Amino acid sequence: MSDMSSKGFHSVHPASPQDLAGGSGVPQVDNALEPIGIIQEIAGSSSSIALDLTRLQECSEDADPSVALAGQVGSQIKIRVGRGWLLASVRTQKQDTRSPGGITAHIDFLGEGDEERLTGRIHGFRRGVTCYPIPGALVYPATTNDLRQIYASDGRSTIQVGTVFPTRDIRAGIYIDAFLGKHFALLGSTGTGKSTSAALILHRICEAAPQGHIVMVDPHGEYAAAFKTTGMVFDVSNLAMPYWLMNFEEHCEAMLTSTGEQRQEDADILARCVLQARMKNRLAEQMGRITVDSPIPYVLSDLTTILQNEAGKLDKATTSAPYVRIKNKIDELRNDPRYQFMFSGMLVTDTMADFIGRIFRLPADGKPISIIDVSGVPSEITSTVVAVLARLVFDHAIWSRDEKQRPILLVCEEAHRYVPNEKNSDGSSVGRILSRIAKEGRKYGVALGLITQRPSDLAEGVLSQCGTIISMRLNNDRDQAFVRGAMPEGSRGFLDSIPALRNREAIMCGEGVSIPMRVTFDDLEEMKRPASADPSITELWRQTGGEEASVQRTVMRWRAQGR
Template identity: 30%
Template sequence: MITTLRSSELKFGCIKEVDGNSITVKADYLERELDGQTLFAEVGAYINCGGIHGNTICTVTKVQIIEVEKTIKTDKGLDIVSDEKKIVTLSLVGCAIDGKFHRGVKKLPTINCEVFFLTSDQVNKLIGIDLTEDKEHFCVTEEDDDNQTYLNLDKLMGRHTAILGTTGSGKSCTVASIIQSILNSYECPRILFFDIHNEYPAAFGFNSKSPSDFYQQKTNSISWNNFSLPYWFLDLEEFLGVYSLDRGSNQRAILKDHITSLKLKQATKNALKDIRISVDTPIFFDINILIKNIKTERDEQNDKGKPIKTATEQKTYTGIILKLESIFTDTRFSFLHKDILGETTIDEYFKVILGLGQDEKYLNILDLSGLPAEVRAVCVGVISRLCFDFKYWDLDPEDIPLNLVLEEAHTYIPEDSDAKFNICKERIERIAKEGRKYGLGLTVVTQRPSNVSTTVLSQCGTYIALRLTNDIDQNKIKRLLPDTLAGQVDFLPSLRDGEAFVTGDAINLPRKVQFKVPNPMPNSNDIKYHKSWKIGKSSDYSLLALISSWQKQDKSK
């Protein structure tokens, strides 16, 4: 094992120019071999500039060969020949002190200082990973990968993470790979996954073609048909948003009074003592009784048989009733009302969505693919807020640290200020700013970082950037990264599928990482047009079955 950061076998050149954060190296070699491992002067590789000033850790940002002409003396006289100069440009990352990596440098390297390649073992040693004792780090690369990479779980999950990549860059596979690695490395994680396209159950054993008992035993996949979000868990703002009621009118005050009254009666019925009941308390109330009480109040008459409410007031009450009845009878919103008969309590609900029942589940996937687009944002916001309240009132945040995976985040926490996204944005942004101290982290997954709330992305401590071809998305990543790393974004368009530039709290040394291929795979592969358009539809294809699923809003078959 190499014990020095200046191995003579890995020396490849010396420094010829130092210009602030940029260092120019004249290279004698562009590749070196040690113990059967070949190291290249490639963009993203790690280099040690070692001299009397100490060890300065840099990363390669540019490699070029410059052809020059020089005059040499021969037996026949002077002759002009071509020669090549190998030039490697480095960017400062930090320094090594007593064998440990530190950000920033005290002294810049000097001219003619020697430069050395760093192996993956040297890099892991620099960032302080001792696999015999360290339980914070877990491996995210293949076992035979020359560039073994470990991420710090505490910082990855606790300080928020952004996984960014254009469609087709391997984003879904990377997310599945990271979660599979966590499930393989830790016995009792706690992850709640918002699955917008029903892609991920297949990656955790819920696929007859590639089953996995290990992952399936740890995973609770809640299909759209079984998904519910009881309306009585909504706070007043959320209730108004879901039922399309006017937040700024008398409708708000009317509903507040009636809902509070019904919750007080329910608390008395259930003999709940020493609790403070408000309109936001997550206690059951019957929406049918709510509608009935509002109708009664609207139609109330005085002793002379005349209406007590004015025509304008009656119109306000009628508006509430019509909207409540409209949503109540709309089959697209059946997930709000399916638990009425059971009067599901908040503790029963958490046992389901967080896997806290007798048979514990550590990865809980919520299939939200059947949610109406116009209410999806509110539902994600409501469940996130419930999880925040769950952790906020936990006296010991380390009891059940929780991470929320926000797949396709741009569809419900966008950068724009459209009112229909406000509830979700406010809830998620609060978690981004305050969740860490309560043991609640976010993993934000998106193909359009430029369209995601800057407040949320700027609070992320770790960035996993896969291939990004859009210059607007690239520029947003540059603004989020430190100045010393902004140049690394330039190679994002050339990354391979499943390869990412990883930087931030979870990895001390920013680097390119080829994540291990998930097994099983998520249901996100490209469609094989060439196959389908060659052989036609399958023998068991049924248009009637498709239409039936569409009409029933049921994708289980």
């Protein structure tokens, strides 16, 4: 037994006759009922406690895994306050000879609950603290039964994605409305199981809402395999994105090659000519007044003809070079087979409603997710394609306010590519529209999901707009510091464990969960996993035969720029 009583630790649970072992008079300790420390200092959300080393060693042998970890970094402890319990997580630990018990730890308060009279367990748990403990209050281990009450759903719609660490059977639930309504971010270094975890969460959402509307930007073509039966997959072969859906800013990104002062001159010319091309459509006549941003169909050959005509009107003091530059670029886009998914030579018809219905899954028909595989899109236009998709999601939400609201979830894998920080920004429109969705999207029913392995490369402020953060292992110090700044203060106790997380483990905190938690994600069925597994190099190198034919097929695809 420990020497707690001699140092000011007092148990409030006297030993019963059943606790005495064989009449020897030596009580058998129920670790859940015996204190492990006392409060030393109270300071708002973070306070310090004194832990008894001997009691922690006794708890470490307990059959209850939650009690066995009592007092360790990332574990939960409880403190009696009046007739209830206050729950806290341990953030730091250090040896302190001046401390009663020999260990000083800092804790973060998570919330409070009432005490069941018969069992002493926590029930009616709620976030926040209304009544703080006083120095000298006793600290107890939080048991698995306590945690079961704390992590239990409060009746809101949830999806279950894993098991709460360190328990074996408490399910980790995510509140769907809060998770999506205030955006989320999934972070993790390469190889931690990030893609599989993203697929797991999206599968659970699709199962809960088979008539939902989810658009996922997939830059590596990983997720087609995971959602081939529960979603629609679009790539360069069937995306058929009309070029005239681009607004003026996106037109400039796709069709202008100049820089500096020349670019502004070219942009002015392009604006005039695109507006003239749009006005040739009968829709423009019906609409009356339109702008260069209006999504009115026009024919590319009309645009090049207008450019030629405008160049012919020039006086000798003005050069025709800008017109030639723009026309040459448009001809290049029309003739390059890699751009046919967007700049096809077919006659232009008004397919906007059909395109939006297909991509946004309106109606979903039991396949609520669209996977937009942009791995085959030329790199110089990928950002523009993603910008068009993201802007269409946002604009559709704005202009459908008079209709029955149908929220749309936009998920971006490799998000740091599209919303980079100022240091890595190239000024592209995709960063601006995604930043705007992060700030304003929830007002219009647009949910944003950001998945990235480099959170420190994200635009400043975007991560802080995410109400729920799911962080898997992060190996980079800059990334860890960035996430630490974005996480709520009550979650700081979990952050120190981020570098030590195992694969398929994560820290979840924010609006989408009851309290911050460490979670082991469920195994996902083979057919539902993305094609993101690392290949076995030695195994592949052992395989021989067929190399010549494989090289020939590869060369043919390479030359055709097809896949």
